[in-house]
Amino acid sequence: MPTIPTLTLNDGFSFPEIGFGTYKLTGEEGVDAIVSATEAGYRLLDTAVNYKNEREVGEAVRRSSVDRSELLIATKIPGRDHGFDEALASIDGSRERLGIETIDLHLIHWPNPSVDKYVDTWRALIEAQSRGWVRSIGVSNFTSEMLDRLDDETGVTPAVNQVELHPYFPQGELRAYHRAHGIRTESWSPLATRGELLGEQPIVDAAAAHGVTPTQVVLRWHVQLGSTPIPKSATPSRQRENADIFGFRLTDDEVAVISALERGRMWGGDPNTHEEM
Ligand SMILES: NC(=O)C1=CN([C@@H]2O[C@H](COP(=O)(O)OP(=O)(O)OC[C@H]3O[C@@H](n4cnc5c(N)ncnc54)[C@H](OP(=O)(O)O)[C@@H]3O)[C@@H](O)[C@H]2O)C=CC1
Numbered sequence: 436m437p438t439i440p441t442l443t444l445n446d447g448f449s450f451p452e453i454g455f456g457t458y459k460l461t462g463e464e465g466v467d468a469i470v471s472a473t474e475a476g477y478r479l480l481d482t483a484v485n486y487k488n489e490r491e492v493g494e495a496v497r498r499s500s501v502d503r504s505e506l507l508i509a510t511k512i513p514g515r516d517h518g519f520d521e522a523l524a525s526i527d528g529s530r531e532r533l534g535i536e537t538i539d540l541h542l543i544h545w546p547n548p549s550v551d552k553y554v555d556t557w558r559a560l561i562e563a564q565s566r567g568w569v570r571s572i573g574v575s576n577f578t579s580e581m582l583d584r585l586d587d588e589t590g591v592t593p594a595v596n597q598v599e600l601h602p603y604f605p606q607g608e609l610r611a612y613h614r615a616h617g618i619r620t621e622s623w624s625p626l627a628t629r630g631e632l633l634g635e636q637p638i639v640d641a642a643a644a645h646g647v648t649p650t651q652v653v654l655r656w657h658v659q660l661g662s663t664p665i666p667k668s669a670t671p672s673r674q675r676e677n678a679d680i681f682g683f684r685l686t687d688d689e690v691a692v693i694s695a696l697e698r699g700r701m702w703g704g705d706p707n708t709h710e711e712m
Pocket residue numbers: 455456457458459481482544575576597598622623624625626627628650665666667668669670673674676677
């Protein structure tokens with residue numbers, strides 16, 4: 436089982452270089468898949484109210500042979516719970532469904548700018564942190580302008596921003612902003628499974644050069660860009676394959692040609708317009 440390296444977030448807490456996505460992992464099969472991921476080495480489990488599987492994640496944590504203290508459970512506030520009181524109730528509901536006192540990382544799932552309540556929602560996360568309900572706080576799908584606004588209006592910078600990121604959409608400008616402000620980037624849909632990424636020549640070539648799989652090349656590319664990918668797999672052998680990316684290093688040229696596959700978002704999830712309730 437590979438040991439996944441960690442880094443330190445801007446709030447002083449430790450965070451792994453790769454995590455595990457749980458969207459669509461539900462029911463008993465979902466619990467089994469999440470238990471298997473923890474036993475394959477993953478420590479960060481990414482869920483959301485909207486995935487309707489917080490109970491499964493909590494159950495998997497209780498069933499896993501890995502101690503709870505080693506695991507980081509991350510969940511997200513949905514758009515319909517934006518607002519100070521609404522967000523606090525949402526966070527408390529997640530604690531109840533997960534069956535844990537303190538959520539390790541809590542994010543605002545989408546900014547929903549037309550509703551214009553993400554700053555109040557952020558204040559609720561700050562309050563929840565002071566109550567000990569959550570440990571690290573962050574956001575998802577925020578632009579640099581939205582991040583600036585959180586900072587200007589509350590003085591508290593998110594620890595992470597989880598965004599769509601893969602070789603078709605490397606998010607160069609946003610990553611540079613994160614670096615400058617001490618925000619950790621997390622990559623959702625890191626394998627861009629809505630596209631044909633794994634058959635792209637630069638990825639196939641790098642896989643052959645290093646004796647690894649195309650999936651491992653893509654996940655390693657995320658790590659070398661300085662982002663934490665959270666691949667989802669229901670398949671134990673793929674979970675192990677995806678975590679086993681710390682025994683090789685891509686060259687700078689390989690990283691550059693993979694990044695040159697850029698073509699934009701893979702679906703219409705533009706944070707300025709997408710509203711996720
Ligand atoms: N904040 C946000 O707005 C969003 C967050 N997310 C988060 O990001 C996570 C990951 O994103 P997701 O969209 O699931 O996409 P991923 O990029 O993780 O791709 C998942 C798909 O890839 C397949 N796969 C995984 N590993 C391999 C492998 N080694 N070889 C071949 N196929 C593989 C899986 O199949 P199989 O399971 O059958 O193995 C599944 O179909 C989500 O689960 C969620 O936690 C996702 C979207 C938006």
